[in-house]
Amino acid sequence: MNHRLTMAAAAAxxxxxxxxxxLIHGAAWLVEAAGATLVVALAGTLTRLxxxxxxxxxxxxxxxATTPMLAAQSPYLKIAAAVIIICCAASxxxxxxxxxxxxxxxxxxxxxxxxxxxxxxxxxxLAVIPxxxxxxxxxxLANSGITLTKYPPPVLGSNRGIQLLAAGSIGxxxxxxxxxxxxxxxxxxxxxxxxxxxxxxxxxxAHIGGLGGAATFLLAAGGYLALLSxxxxxxxxxxxxxxxxxxxxxxxxxxxxxxxxxxxxxGRRIGxxxxCLALxxxxxxxxxxxxxxxxxxxxxxxxxxxVTLPNPDVQLHGMLVRSRPEPVLDYRLAGPPQYFQVFVLxxxxxxxxxxxxxxxxxxxxxxxxxxxxxxxxxxxxxxxxVTAHVTLADVSAGYSEPDFFLPVPYWPVKLHIQGDWLQADxxxxxxxxxxxxxxxxxxxxxxxxxxTPADLPAEQTIPAAIKKAYLTYRSLYDRQLKTIAERxxxxxxxxxxxxxxxxxxxxxxxxxxNLRPDLPNSNKGLLDFLTVxxxxxxxQFAFAMAVLSRLLGxxxxxxxxxxxxxxxxxxxxxxxxxxxxxxxxLYLSGAGWVRFEPTPGGKDGQDTAFxxxxxxxASSGTxxxxxxxxxxxTSSPGPSGRASAQPTHLRIVGQSGAxxxxxxxxxxxxxxxxxxxxxxxxxxxxxxxxxxxRAVARHRHWQAGADDASLARAAWxxxxxxxxxxxxxxRASESPRTVARRLSAAAHLDDPARQAVARIxxxxxxxxxxxxxxxxxPIRADVATVRRALARNSPRRTRWRARLAxxxxxxxxxxxxxxxxxxxxxxxxNAGESSPA
Numbered sequence: 142m143n144h145r146l147t148m149a150a151a152a153a154x155x156x157x158x159x160x161x162x163x164l165i166h167g168a169a170w171l172v173e174a175a176g177a178t179l180v181v182a183l184a185g186t187l188t189r190l191x192x193x194x195x196x197x198x199x200x201x202x203x204x205x206a207t208t209p210m211l212a213a214q215s216p217y218l219k220i221a222a223a224v225i226i227i228c229c230a231a232s233x234x235x236x237x238x239x240x241x242x243x244x245x246x247x248x249x250x251x252x253x254x255x256x257x258x259x260x261x262x263x264x265x266x267l268a269v270i271p272x273x274x275x276x277x278x279x280x281x282l283a284n285s286g287i288t289l290t291k292y293p294p295p296v297l298g299s300n301r302g303i304q305l306l307a308a309g310s311i312g313x314x315x316x317x318x319x320x321x322x323x324x325x326x327x328x329x330x331x332x333x334x335x336x337x338x339x340x341x342x343x344x345x346x347a348h349i350g351g352l353g354g355a356a357t358f359l360l361a362a363g364g365y366l367a368l369l370s371x372x373x374x375x376x377x378x379x380x381x382x383x384x385x386x387x388x389x390x391x392x393x394x395x396x397x398x399x400x401x402x403x404x405x406x407x408g409r410r411i412g413x414x415x416x417c418l419a420l421x422x423x424x425x426x427x428x429x430x431x432x433x434x435x436x437x438x439x440x441x442x443x444x445x446x447x448v449t450l451p452n453p454d455v456q457l458h459g460m461l462v463r464s465r466p467e468p469v470l471d472y473r474l475a476g477p478p479q480y481f482q483v484f485v486l487x488x489x490x491x492x493x494x495x496x497x498x499x500x501x502x503x504x505x506x507x508x509x510x511x512x513x514x515x516x517x518x519x520x521x522x523x524x525x526x527v528t529a530h531v532t533l534a535d536v537s538a539g540y541s542e543p544d545f546f547l548p549v550p551y552w553p554v555k556l557h558i559q560g561d562w563l564q565a566d567x568x569x570x571x572x573x574x575x576x577x578x579x580x581x582x583x584x585x586x587x588x589x590x591x592x593t594p595a596d597l598p599a600e601q602t603i604p605a606a607i608k609k610a611y612l613t614y615r616s617l618y619d620r621q622l623k624t625i626a627e628r629x630x631x632x633x634x635x636x637x638x639x640x641x642x643x644x645x646x647x648x649x650x651x652x653x654x655n656l657r658p659d660l661p662n663s664n665k666g667l668l669d670f671l672t673v674x675x676x677x678x679x680x681q682f683a684f685a686m687a688v689l690s691r692l693l694g695x696x697x698x699x700x701x702x703x704x705x706x707x708x709x710x711x712x713x714x715x716x717x718x719x720x721x722x723x724x725x726x727l728y729l730s731g732a733g734w735v736r737f738e739p740t741p742g743g744k745d746g747q748d749t750a751f752x753x754x755x756x757x758x759a760s761s762g763t764x765x766x767x768x769x770x771x772x773x774x775t776s777s778p779g780p781s782g783r784a785s786a787q788p789t790h791l792r793i794v795g796q797s798g799a800x801x802x803x804x805x806x807x808x809x810x811x812x813x814x815x816x817x818x819x820x821x822x823x824x825x826x827x828x829x830x831x832x833x834x835r836a837v838a839r840h841r842h843w844q845a846g847a848d849d850a851s852l853a854r855a856a857w858x859x860x861x862x863x864x865x866x867x868x869x870x871x872r873a874s875e876s877p878r879t880v881a882r883r884l885s886a887a888a889h890l891d892d893p894a895r896q897a898v899a900r901i902x903x904x905x906x907x908x909x910x911x912x913x914x915x916x917x918x919p920i921r922a923d924v925a926t927v928r929r930a931l932a933r934n935s936p937r938r939t940r941w942r943a944r945l946a947x948x949x950x951x952x953x954x955x956x957x958x959x960x961x962x963x964x965x966x967x968x969x970x971n972a973g974e975s976s977p978a
Contacts, residue, residue, distance in 0.1 A: 229243040467535065484702070512553050
């Protein structure tokens, strides 16, 4: 069995998968895909064992993987599972057809079990064996991942659906590569599935080029060349097998075989020339560039019949990280600026994700038609009516889908618009079945609630429907999260006061704004955001405050849309993709759904985000709050080079500085200091590593000296290592006595050192060749005497090199690097004698 070829095939798949970085942001998906590839390699090894052990392994894997089919009510599924298991067990007979079925079942079952353990362990039997619930969870994740593939790359690699698609698809490609390259011994044809992996980004709108494109190409090409080289070495070695009575199958490598260095080097040079040619052609023909090969469809999302719901998290992040903002809408208004709501999100305990609330029932709206009343709002709640005259820009620049959701402030009271529009019950989202509305003009009047503690009841009275839909939250980290929420709201009695305390905590400077947080999209990621990392953008802030509010008994949901945007000199406002935003809305008795803003704003946060007036009023202690940023505020260039509104109340009282965030325990602060310290520490560790390894090796050598023979062996290993460290390595052709004579003459040793070398040589030769080894005596002290003599007679530079960068420690590293370079380039390393140690 050629294990080297198996590992070369797995490495080729992993290296080719690096090209998917253009499609997926992050590296967690690659780790899981590499795990799937290794699992496939182990499964392939199992299929190539003798019939009996491979049949046993196939039967066990197939039995575990088909457990949901055996437990299903359908008799057809039970029969199908039984047939698969019986075929796997019967493959022990060695029949080719049965072994083929068992081999395929081994591959697929191993991959399924790996994905099930990785992504659906909580729904599995003993966290390993698939169940109907775990398979349903995997299907749900796959559907969510497929939904994300409709949006421009790169998508977030922390999404579990994307991780499932990446690990599953790369695992299937690994099955093909392993089968073709190892089982069929056709490594050249195995390049086809590798090419499919590499070509995946080119078939999309991913931006491929520059150093990253060249690096991924070289990695993929290097993996393919290594696969070809490994197979070539195996075939060429078979030409010159050593003839021996005791030769067994698979012993070619151990017995040496033919000298294949020149032949394999020639093959690698040809492969390297082809790779260089492939890199040079685009430079000579600059018109050759990646194109989108296949048009993307829109598909159907998780909405109700006739309604396609996008993934707002992905669209939100995609707009915020654009290098150039694109206009979404502009408006004129009579009143304070308003946030424009597009979607309403709720938490699904079964999947652990936030998703758009399904518009199960809707009413027709438009010019001359009334709109729904906001849930929970009472006439006694203070409010302002704000009218905005809005004109949409290129709607494809923002949140877009076949069903278009209209940006309107919450809550819309009157809407004058042409066309057929619907309003979802409960959430008040306004949408149309027509996707393109560029240039659409409409006028919307919205109610802007301004709750104060005096206007709200002391006790929450929550309707049953609101409590059922927006108050539950279950995860493995409920206790830790609830403790955080209670700590930050200690001493607050009303829901309104607790909500304000939570927002003030997020705005206190302990958190910082970061568009690319290193956090998984999970409940564990939420806990890390609140306790360790404390860096994120509006998605993390909004989700965190909504979860903490629910754990405090306050219903919460997420609104996704746009901030008020930037005010032009002529008095109109413009909203761009840089103003895409998410914020929490909390349900308060007497006011209904009320907006809160935990995301930092200003130059150190999301430029145009601002806290609502009722929060700033509570912070400053005023009884008559202002409403939003000043309409007379001028615009100034923000950090991104665009005009950004500078709200006058972004700073909480007691926070130092004129604006932005104060670096706190988890804030941004001076990030360069810790990074520099970490880099310096790594450099120090790297410099000390060779000397430390040498000291550990010396200790292990002497620890192994339990008798005279082993002491002699340890002494010789140490003497050869010391000579190599000081530039006088031992050669394999030299006997211990020859080394002693050469050392005494060349190193200018004093009499004690020469005598010590002679004693070492005598003891080692007696241990090697005499019937009975000579007593080792103080041989360890003799080695130390020789080492000190070498140090005294060597230049200072040589002494320090022997201590800090001993050649005996670095030699294996250099040889491995030289072999790897030769494997990829075709220049075989020079043959030479190695140390006899």
